[in-house]
Amino acid sequence: MTNLATKFVTGLSPIVLAMALSACGTDKEQVAESASSPIMTQAATAVKGKASELAPYQERDFKDEVFYFVLPDRFYNADKSNDLGAKADDSKRALSRGGLDVTHKGMFHGGDLAGLTEKLPYLDNMGVTAIWLTPVLRNKAMQAGTSGYHGYWILDFTEIDPHLGSNTELKQFIDQAHQRNIKVFFDIITNHTADVIKYKECHGDDGLGWLVEGNSCPFKPKANLENDSYTALIPAGEEAVKYPNWLNDIKYYHNQGDSFWQGESSVRGDFSGLDDVDTNNAEVVDGMIDIYKDIISEFKPDGFRIDTVKHVNMEFWQAFSPALMSHAQAQGISNFVMFGEAYSFEPEFLSQFMKQGQLPAVLDFALQGAIEKALVDQKGTDVLAELFAQDSFYQTDRGFDANYLVNFTGNHDMGRIAGKLKQSEHGYDEQAMIDRTLLAHALIYFSRGVPVIYYGDEQGFVGDGGDQDSRQNMMPSMVATYNDDDLLATDKTTADDNFDVNHSFYQIFSEFAALYQAQPALRHGQQTTLYSQPTPGLFVIKRDVQVEDGKPQSLIVAFNTSEQAQPLEKIAALANAKLIYQSKGNEAGQLAGLSFAIYKP
Numbered sequence: 085m086t087n088l089a090t091k092f093v094t095g096l097s098p099i100v101l102a103m104a105l106s107a108c109g110t111d112k113e114q115v116a117e118s119a120s121s122p123i124m125t126q127a128a129t130a131v132k133g134k135a136s137e138l139a140p141y142q143e144r145d146f147k148d149e150v151f152y153f154v155l156p157d158r159f160y161n162a163d164k165s166n167d168l169g170a171k172a173d174d175s176k177r178a179l180s181r182g183g184l185d186v187t188h189k190g191m192f193h194g195g196d197l198a199g200l201t202e203k204l205p206y207l208d209n210m211g212v213t214a215i216w217l218t219p220v221l222r223n224k225a226m227q228a229g230t231s232g233y234h235g236y237w238i239l240d241f242t243e244i245d246p247h248l249g250s251n252t253e254l255k256q257f258i259d260q261a262h263q264r265n266i267k268v269f270f271d272i273i274t275n276h277t278a279d280v281i282k283y284k285e286c287h288g289d290d291g292l293g294w295l296v297e298g299n300s301c302p303f304k305p306k307a308n309l310e311n312d313s314y315t316a317l318i319p320a321g322e323e324a325v326k327y328p329n330w331l332n333d334i335k336y337y338h339n340q341g342d343s344f345w346q347g348e349s350s351v352r353g354d355f356s357g358l359d360d361v362d363t364n365n366a367e368v369v370d371g372m373i374d375i376y377k378d379i380i381s382e383f384k385p386d387g388f389r390i391d392t393v394k395h396v397n398m399e400f401w402q403a404f405s406p407a408l409m410s411h412a413q414a415q416g417i418s419n420f421v422m423f424g425e426a427y428s429f430e431p432e433f434l435s436q437f438m439k440q441g442q443l444p445a446v447l448d449f450a451l452q453g454a455i456e457k458a459l460v461d462q463k464g465t466d467v468l469a470e471l472f473a474q475d476s477f478y479q480t481d482r483g484f485d486a487n488y489l490v491n492f493t494g495n496h497d498m499g500r501i502a503g504k505l506k507q508s509e510h511g512y513d514e515q516a517m518i519d520r521t522l523l524a525h526a527l528i529y530f531s532r533g534v535p536v537i538y539y540g541d542e543q544g545f546v547g548d549g550g551d552q553d554s555r556q557n558m559m560p561s562m563v564a565t566y567n568d569d570d571l572l573a574t575d576k577t578t579a580d581d582n583f584d585v586n587h588s589f590y591q592i593f594s595e596f597a598a599l600y601q602a603q604p605a606l607r608h609g610q611q612t613t614l615y616s617q618p619t620p621g622l623f624v625i626k627r628d629v630q631v632e633d634g635k636p637q638s639l640i641v642a643f644n645t646s647e648q649a650q651p652l653e654k655i656a657a658l659a660n661a662k663l664i665y666q667s668k669g670n671e672a673g674q675l676a677g678l679s680f681a682i683y684k685p
């Protein structure tokens with residue numbers, strides 16, 4: 085271990101370093117024995133797990149990745165010249181100009197692709213091996229008083245938003261990431277475009293106002309459309325603002341008004357006015373397939389995260405998924421993976437997009453929900469056992485299974501796990517929030533599935549809630565409601581630069597990454613629950629894998645969600661197990677409160 089070890093033991097939340105045996109080449113027995121002392125500062129060998137030490141990205145398995153999910157606008161502004169988006173004299177892109185207000189949480193803040201490129205070493209050193217960007221395609225800059233800084237309001241599916249940079253700059257970013265052996269994943273949308281189409285009945289004959297109370301257009305069911313439908317129109321001057329051109333024809337949209345998120349409206353309704361594409365139309369299916377084939381051909385990303393998959397009909401995915409997967413293969417991206425976002429906490433519901441929809445993976449909202457119940461709401465660890473007991477739902481006949489699920493603790497819509505702890509009725513103090521946030525992250529790294537760090541979590545970001553409140557700046561922020569937050573494990577605020585490689589979370593996450601990369605069982609192992617309980621306390625899992633030389637590797641990971649130390653004697657499999665890692669110092673035969681440890685049985 086380099087100087088990392090000493091940083092840990094002096095940090096706010098000391099991590100005890102009985103460093104991963106295969107990473108160190110240290111004698112196994114010696115590591116296990118010395119690990120029984122509470123805090124170790126032993127000199128071990130260098131930390132492994134950086135992308136450059138892994139298999140080449142072209143060959144590397146999806147299950148080997150540590151993801152970092154980032155909103156480029158909120159990350160780092162390396163090019164002030166693009167802060168307003170399109171140039172003032174660029175009439176073709178007029179709707180993609182403006183929206184900058186660094187004091188407003190719902191406006192552009194200036195971050196860009198050049199900033200991401202500049203900060204690649206920061207991500208690399210944390211053990212990030214794959215970067216997932218919010219959508220980067222050209223947006224409508226303003227809708228209903230806020231801006232498209234998040235990227236989900238696309239006008240042009242062929243070029244990069246001018247606030248973020250150019251197509252060339254995106255290629256340069258990907259090239260630089262690939263040179264570090266880091267993968268790049270795009271966030272794509274097929275469900276909707278920006279809000280351009282209006283309804284006469286809601287917005288008047290010119291489409292520019294609101295005739296309806298509450299500023300929403302009630303959903304009109306398909307069965308009644310002959311008698312009761314909206315008259316869709318495009319306001320003057322906006323008839324040709326979308327690219328490719330077919331997207332400007334209102335016949336390719338559902339035009340049934342706003343979704344109320346249930347029944348037919350969930351698939352055919354507008355997402356708060358965003359034009360809902362008629363994904364039931366065969367020409368639209370082909371058009372969307374062509375759009376994203378072209379994106380793959382032009383930029384050669386390593387995969388896609390797909391937005392709002394439950395708001396698109398399943399038949400669409402059955403055509404789209406295989407077409408894109410085979411196109412990526414044909415482009416030489418043999419390990420291309422797509423994972424869908426379906427906001428649901430039910431494994432059976434989520435799994436249908438992998439099984440019927442033929443997507444390789446989905447974001448594991450159900451795991452996020454179980455982690456929140458266990459660590460924020462203080463439910464028993466049975467909630468975790470019950471969740472993992474449903475993993476067989478994800479078994480597909482194409483080789484994809486629960487090990488491909490994408491694990492996260494919070495996100496840009498629901499907010500951060502630290503924010504949820506802050507708002508909890510349990511009134512957690514800072515140390516409790518630190519311990520619980522770190523344990524939540526240990527659960528996403530060391531349970532089956534692929535971990536995602538939500539940008540800023542590694543700097544102790546908290547946030548007042550979800551959506552705009554959870555999209556703080558890494559660069560110095562001027563948003564008052566961000567800057568009044570008490571960040572975890574640091575005296576800094578979001579008004580400061582927060583690319584702090586000495587933040588204890590940054591260092592601990594890099595340690596997690598090193599452990600993850602050192603142990604095949606933690607990335608590929610089949611998971612079985614050994615112990616859970618109806619109250620906060622122990623949750624113990626076993627991960628079993630056949631490594632390449634045919635030898636089985638098994639590891640046991642024990643988590644303690646209680647504030648009190650727990651005796652391990654009831655876990656029979658741990659009787660003669662050797663300790664590989666523990667996040668806190670332990671008394672013999674115990675696991676400290678809000679900590680975890682990894683053992684070799």
Ligand SMILES: [Ca+2]
Binds near residue numbers: 161162163195196247
């Ligand atoms: Ca900029």
Ligand SMILES: [Ca+2]
Binds near residue numbers: 279358
């Ligand atoms: Ca609309």
Ligand SMILES: [Ca+2]
Binds near residue numbers: 350396397
């Ligand atoms: Ca839809």
Ligand SMILES: [Ca+2]
Binds near residue numbers: 547548569
């Ligand atoms: Ca605040």
